[in-house]
Amino acid sequence: MLIPALNEAETLPLVLQAIPRALVRDVYVIDNGSTDDTARVAVQGGAQLLEEPQRGYGAACLRGVQHVERLAAPPDVVVFLDADFADDPAELGWLIEPLRARAADLVIGSRILGEREPGSLSLQQRLGNRVAVTMMRVIYGQRYTDLGPFRAIRLPALVALGMHDTGYGWTVEMQVKAAKTGLRVVEVPVSYRKRAGGSSKISSTVKGTVGASYKILYTILRHATTR
Ligand SMILES: Nc1nc2c(ncn2[C@@H]2O[C@H](COP(=O)(O)OP(=O)(O)O)[C@@H](O)[C@H]2O)c(=O)[nH]1
Numbered sequence: 001m002l003i004p005a006l007n008e009a010e011t012l013p014l015v016l017q018a019i020p021r022a023l024v025r026d027v028y029v030i031d032n033g034s035t036d037d038t039a040r041v042a043v044q045g046g047a048q049l050l051e052e053p054q055r056g057y058g059a060a061c062l063r064g065v066q067h068v069e070r071l072a073a074p075p076d077v078v079v080f081l082d083a084d085f086a087d088d089p090a091e092l093g094w095l096i097e098p099l100r101a102r103a104a105d106l107v108i109g110s111r112i113l114g115e116r117e118p119g120s121l122s123l124q125q126r127l128g129n130r131v132a133v134t135m136m137r138v139i140y141g142q143r144y145t146d147l148g149p150f151r152a153i154r155l156p157a158l159v160a161l162g163m164h165d166t167g168y169g170w171t172v173e174m175q176v177k178a179a180k181t182g183l184r185v186v187e188v189p190v191s192y193r194k195r196a197g198g199s200s201k202i203s204s205t206v207k208g209t210v211g212a213s214y215k216i217l218y219t220i221l222r223h224a225t226t227r
């Protein structure tokens with residue numbers, strides 16, 4: 001399991017405690033240059049610590065993937081989970097079930113299909129999601145309902161996608177490339193609550209929202225022209 005974290009010392013312990021450890025071999029926290037106690041609480045909570053000095057959600061995820069890929073015994077499946085305790089790690093079983101059953105290569109936890117705490121997804125997030133999934137359906141013929149961060153993928157399939165995005169285009173890049181290369185994709189409902197520690201670094205600010213929206217649309221369209 002890979003958990004990118006930037007200054008999430010408040011919520012990371014809750015996340016780590018809630019992970020059903022029987023289902024997970026290793027938990028890695030990728031510290032993305034935190035200035036708080038993130039690194040310490042990660043280790044205290046039983047996770048292994050990786051450091052990624054380059055800022056960005058995708059940079060942290062890529063670092064984690066490169067690490068597990070090079071292990072002597074790489075895992076079959078990689079799960080991504082945010083450190084802000086907005087997702088419920090206890091729902092991991094539902095997420096990996098389709099992979100276990102060999103019925104999917106990529107499983108997206110959909111917050112749209114699941115139970116959302118009021119206010120956990122802002123209006124602009126829901127609208128942005130809607131635009132992005134509609135574009136992916138029209139351009140790539142793949143039905144998604146969400147770009148949720150809680151997701152599981154077979155490691156060989158992930159490596160074959162050749163992920164590059166170092167920022168918030170990471171989740172949509174994975175989905176676009178999965179659709180283009182014909183991975184078997186399944187969505188499962190996941191619940192979502194308001195992040196506990198402070199406010200979101202992206203969706204609660206105008207700059208973050210505009211930047212992420214632009215990046216998401218750009219990613220969808222760029223891959224359309226390199227079909
Ligand atoms: N904003 C930001 N988040 C990062 C970075 N690296 C890792 N993260 C983690 O990415 C996750 C998602 O960030 P969050 O602020 O909740 O964004 P949102 O859920 O999209 O509004 C959290 O677990 C962050 O700690 C980074 O460089 N920038």
Ligand SMILES: [Mg+2]
Nearest residue numbers: 082084086195
């Ligand atoms: Mg969040």
